[in-house]
Amino acid sequence: MSSAKNRAGSRSLLVAGAGIPGLTLAIALKQANGPALDVTVCDPGLSVGAARHRGRAFAVAAGPRRMFERLGLWERIAPAAEPIRDMVITDSRLGDPVRPTFLTFAQRSAEEESRGEPFAHMVEAEPLVAVLLGAAEEVGVTFEPTGIADAVPEGARIRATLGDRRELAASLVVAADGARSRLREAAGIGWVGWSYPQSGIVATITHERDHEGRAYEHFLPSGPFAILPLPSCDGRHRSSIVWTERQADVPALLGGSAEDTLAEIERRFGLSLGHIALEDGPSAHTLSFGIARSFFGDRLALLGDAAHVIHPVAGQGLNLGFSDAAALAETVTEALRLGTDPGAPEVLRAYERARRFDTVAMAAATDGLNRLFSNDALPVRLARDLGLGLVDRLPGLKRFFIGEASAIRGAQPRLLRGEAL
Numbered sequence: 001m002s003s004a005k006n007r008a009g010s011r012s013l014l015v016a017g018a019g020i021p022g023l024t025l026a027i028a029l030k031q032a033n034g035p036a037l038d039v040t041v042c043d044p045g046l047s048v049g050a051a052r053h054r055g056r057a058f059a060v061a062a063g064p065r066r067m068f069e070r071l072g073l074w075e076r077i078a079p080a081a082e083p084i085r086d087m088v089i090t091d092s093r094l095g096d097p098v099r100p101t102f103l104t105f106a107q108r109s110a111e112e113e114s115r116g117e118p119f120a121h122m123v124e125a126e127p128l129v130a131v132l133l134g135a136a137e138e139v140g141v142t143f144e145p146t147g148i149a150d151a152v153p154e155g156a157r158i159r160a161t162l163g164d165r166r167e168l169a170a171s172l173v174v175a176a177d178g179a180r181s182r183l184r185e186a187a188g189i190g191w192v193g194w195s196y197p198q199s200g201i202v203a204t205i206t207h208e209r210d211h212e213g214r215a216y217e218h219f220l221p222s223g224p225f226a227i228l229p230l231p232s233c234d235g236r237h238r239s240s241i242v243w244t245e246r247q248a249d250v251p252a253l254l255g256g257s258a259e260d261t262l263a264e265i266e267r268r269f270g271l272s273l274g275h276i277a278l279e280d281g282p283s284a285h286t287l288s289f290g291i292a293r294s295f296f297g298d299r300l301a302l303l304g305d306a307a308h309v310i311h312p313v314a315g316q317g318l319n320l321g322f323s324d325a326a327a328l329a330e331t332v333t334e335a336l337r338l339g340t341d342p343g344a345p346e347v348l349r350a351y352e353r354a355r356r357f358d359t360v361a362m363a364a365a366t367d368g369l370n371r372l373f374s375n376d377a378l379p380v381r382l383a384r385d386l387g388l389g390l391v392d393r394l395p396g397l398k399r400f401f402i403g404e405a406s407a408i409r410g411a412q413p414r415l416l417r418g419e420a421l
């Protein structure tokens with residue numbers, strides 16, 4: 001069994017979960033600390049590689065994009081990224097002949113435009129993960145294509161048992177093992193959460209006309225239907241859809257022929273981009289809300305969906321995970337530079353302090369937004385439409401919303417501000 005501090009005097013850190021936030025953390029830590037920190041990422045999914053992320057795409061906010069620039073990775077990610085230059089929000093029923101626009105995010109100041117910083121990019125997951133896996137290998141992260149079965153703290157170290165019964169010791173284990181985190185549960189960390197009676201259906205669509213970087217969010221009574229611009233491929237114009245539906249209706253909507261499914265998508269997608277076809281999907285995902293009662297345990301830090309799961313209405317779940325990775329990389333690196341134990345409670349408490357408020361605020365905002373809009377009662381419709389109309393007429397307020405969605409406001413971790421660790 002290896003020790004928490006190996007013979008060369010370096011510390012070790014284990015990441016359980018090679019999802020996007022787990023890999024980002026591993027790269028940031030290894031880049032900043034070199035041989036002073038051994039970083040091992042364990043995940044049975046590593047044997048499949050990036051291919052298991054095929055067909056997914058995420059809105060990556062401006063802060064995380066700055067982090068990837070600082071890590072020297074954005075140039076490699078950029079070919080798989082499409083800037084969102086404009087966002088149109090509508091509120092209507094499915095059969096309505098027109099969808100009035102209530103909010104647009106296109107008008108940015110000349111200064112913002114000159115900085116060339118769109119508030120988010122849509123990034124395809126498979127090429128993004130391929131870049132992250134390559135970069136992790138280059139900086140010397142060790143991969144173990146097996147899960148962590150359990151992790152037991154023992155004084156100045158934590159002993160992890162892998163799926164194949166081998167044991168590894170570290171100063172800190174990071175649970176980046178998703179919403180149903182086995183390590184969080186084994187550590188007895190509570191979870192406050194519930195399931196939404198909705199599913200999130202994702203698919204990649206090709207269409208006749210160029211999207212020109214415009215995203216749409218149509219608020220329909222059963223939930224939001226988002227159309228998000230993707231990079232063109234072999235001359236085909238493409239968008240990703242995230243379609244929220246009542247869970248009970250999903251089998252009927254997706255269970256018919258491919259033509260029937262496409263017709264259902266077309267009813268919601270509209271005709272503005274011309275004729276559409278399915279490139280990938282659809283696949284349906286259960287939706288839930290949850291926040292861990294604490295973001296750390298004894299020599300254990302929670303990261304990404306292991307710490308929080310939110311509704312995808314604002315495309316912010318992964319962005320919270322990126323902020324976690326930036327904050328944890330910063331607190332661990334500071335501890336190592338001071339020569340202190342990176343798994344000590346005060347280090348993990350500093351990580352939680354950096355992340356808790358932002359996470360709770362975003363979780364509450366996305367839950368409220370979904371409840372407000374997945375609702376067809378007339379008084380609620382009138383109130384929300386008035387609210388959206390007001391925001392649209394107040395540029396200051398709108399900039400606030402864009403700043404929030406861009407994860408660039410407030411006391412952000414250094415990497416999200418584009419600064420070195």
Ligand SMILES: Cc1cc2nc3c(=O)[nH]c(=O)nc-3n(C[C@H](O)[C@H](O)[C@H](O)COP(=O)(O)OP(=O)(O)OC[C@H]3O[C@@H](n4cnc5c(N)ncnc54)[C@H](O)[C@@H]3O)c2cc1C
Pocket residue numbers: 016017018019020021022042043044045057058059060146147148149176177178179182183200201202242285286287303304305306312314315316317318319320321
């Ligand atoms: C429909 C939908 C659309 C979304 N759109 C967006 C968006 O546009 N923008 C955005 O920011 N977010 C979005 N999200 C949220 C985003 O998908 C998640 O927040 C993100 O994928 C979470 O990543 P994660 O690595 O924390 O968890 P996961 O992706 O669940 O990864 C967990 C990893 O841990 C591994 N693992 C599990 N158990 C173990 C173990 N015991 N040991 C080792 N490894 C283990 C798994 O194999 C997996 O690789 C969306 C979510 C949904 C449902």
